[in-house]
Amino acid sequence: MFGGDWSWASFTMALLFVLTLLITVFCSVQGRSFQKTSFEMSKENTEIDHTNTIEDEDFSVSTLIEKANKNLGKRPDDQVVMFGDVAVHTGFINADPCTARGCKWPKSSDGNVYVPYVISNQYSTRERSVIEGGLQTFAASTCVRFVRRTNQRDFVNIRSLSGCFSYIGRRGNGQDVSLSRNGCVFLGIVQHELLHALGFNHEQTRSDRDNHVQILLQNVIRGMEFNFAKINTINLNTPYDYNSVMHYGRFAFSRNRQPTILPIPDNNAVIGRATEMSPNDILRINRLYNCTGQQQN
Numbered sequence: 001m002f003g004g005d006w007s008w009a010s011f012t013m014a015l016l017f018v019l020t021l022l023i024t025v026f027c028s029v030q031g032r033s034f035q036k037t038s039f040e041m042s043k044e045n046t047e048i049d050h051t052n053t054i055e056d057e058d059f060s061v062s063t064l065i066e067k068a069n070k071n072l073g074k075r076p077d078d079q080v081v082m083f084g085d086v087a088v089h090t091g092f093i094n095a096d097p098c099t100a101r102g103c104k105w106p107k108s109s110d111g112n113v114y115v116p117y118v119i120s121n122q123y124s125t126r127e128r129s130v131i132e133g134g135l136q137t138f139a140a141s142t143c144v145r146f147v148r149r150t151n152q153r154d155f156v157n158i159r160s161l162s163g164c165f166s167y168i169g170r171r172g173n174g175q176d177v178s179l180s181r182n183g184c185v186f187l188g189i190v191q192h193e194l195l196h197a198l199g200f201n202h203e204q205t206r207s208d209r210d211n212h213v214q215i216l217l218q219n220v221i222r223g224m225e226f227n228f229a230k231i232n233t234i235n236l237n238t239p240y241d242y243n244s245v246m247h248y249g250r251f252a253f254s255r256n257r258q259p260t261i262l263p264i265p266d267n268n269a270v271i272g273r274a275t276e277m278s279p280n281d282i283l284r285i286n287r288l289y290n291c292t293g294q295q296q297n
């Protein structure tokens, strides 16, 4: 029933409908007893253990997000389902094609790209510090400047909804970026969700992904196949990057503990283990937003 041809034909139909639900579901949280607190531990694990087993991925951004979003959409009152519908209009983007049609954030005359934000008072001082710290990392290496909103029309509204998710690109007016207090407030996840808001898609949806990974749909949870659809991304002359903070892990949405994404030709390459933006993630921001390196701080 789930032969490749059948699946891909069906995905095409379902793609528009569920694309941002993809972001929603994968970048997804719902409580549970998730208590990981440190990406530093992840780095240590990576150094010690270079194999990509399902057990040792617990601290990567992709795994944290998947755990956080595990039960998303299962509750009748789950707001995320509604957001998934609304987000249908985001279009496709690694840089989404929408970035060629106006979903980029505007560039100021001083060369910077100012993205106004509001952070909900739901967060503790520590959580707010993690979120603001994540926002500031963009200023350190790109011309993107997240600034507290005063009266700007368009802004990102960072709050703790059910799960970790974001729309893709600028939507107009206030747009939610959900960083659930229950599993999403980590540097790498802050970066990941804001990269979506800047216009970037998941790495393994890139138009050239078939040269770099093999998708094993037979191992994917039924109904979740759309998460692996390929998108006609704008790749900005940057290489496919297994270490992008936007790359899914090897076992993403696995229904049988078998891999769903296999790197090729080296099946043992480490993928989806990033805990923060990679140099390529930074390069893409600078290319998409034409950062010259001379912008003001």
Ligand SMILES: [Zn+2]
Pocket: 023, 026, 027, 192, 196, 202
């Ligand atoms: Zn995502």
